[in-house]
Amino acid sequence: MRALQLIEDRRLELRDVDAPPSPGPGEATVAIRVVALNHIDVWGWRGMAFAKRKLPLTIGAEAAGVVMAIGPGVADVLPGQLVSIYGARTCGLCRACRAGRDNHCEHVAGVHGFHLDGFACDAVNLPARQLVPAPPGCTDVAAALAPVTFGTVEHMLFDNAKLEPGETILVHAGGSGIGTAAIQLAKSHGCTVITTVGSDDKVDRARALGADHVINYRTDRFEGAVRKITKKRGVDVVFEHVGKDTFAGSMLCLRRGGRLVTCGSTSGVSADVNLMMLFQQQLRLIGSFGCSMKNMTDAMEKMARGLASPVIDREVTMETIGDALQAMEGRNVFGKIVLRVSG
Helix, strand or coil, X not given: CEEEEEEECCEEEEEECCCCCCCCCCEEEEEEEEEXXXXXXXXXXXXXXXXXXXXXXXXXCEEEEEEEEECCCCCCCCCCCEEEECCECCCCCCHHHHXXXXXXXXXXXXXXXXXXCCCXXXXXXXXXXXXXXXXXXXXXXXXXXXXXXXXXXXHHHHHHCCCCCCCEEEECCCCCHHHHHHHHHHHHCCCEEEEEECCHHHHHHHHHCCCCEEEECCCCCHHHHHHHHCCCCCEEEEEECCCHHHHHHHHHCEEEEEEEEECCCCCCCCCCCCHHHHHHCCCEEXXXXXXXXXXXXXXXXHHHCCCCCCCEEEEEXXXXXXXHHHXXXXXXXXXXXXXXXXX
């Protein structure tokens, strides 16, 4: 079968590799349909691996496919079923896993496509517990965006920030994959949405997703714009994933008692925190990583009901994926780039 593998930094090759064997106990064989690209793919591609890995490595951390076969003891998925794939190899046995807090696994073996072989291949054997069935009406593209893009946002907004209807939220990088998801999910929840984008051509596209106010952060200081929009009150929640470049300004945008939830640091891993502002304004800074399988289910159900939709910048093939990674690195993307493997 085919597998798209990282051979060395910034060098990908489409290779012929052995097809997976018959699934063993607790396993299922999945024919991959769609792989969604993320910044973790860019980091791995350019050599920013934060743990040991062995090359060549099949890339792709977020995907969906169709179950081809199941091994002994598998009952939760069936052949022919469309499934979304949880992207981390969790143990399934620790206290966190048993409680449904999959992203808190105490013995996680790594992230597929980054530490472990990923999903940019024709087929793969996986523990069946990593497969989340897609509901009726959910497309393969929507299912592919559930593990990271929409699942991460579900976890950030509703598990961690406890976003409530009627609140005002600032979503950074509204043209990014998770930014487009956050705009839609917050708006469908009854919130006022302010978002930032990096170019004028993204302004109207962000508004079309439901953003009430759009700020081009390259021409306006977003802190001042947010204070003006909110009549100096500030926002209830900041959806942060940019990191160093926006973190201090994000804190300035919060109302007293506001919450900042962050899942990323693409502009730098360290940021200054005004501690006096933190305690005097009684702000809450919340770290968020990944999602649970329940978040994936909830996200797919919302997409199936039309409350949110995948925003696709382009669809690529295994032969053209290198250009896509360069576009993501240069932030020349609105929404998601997806790799169509089959179907």
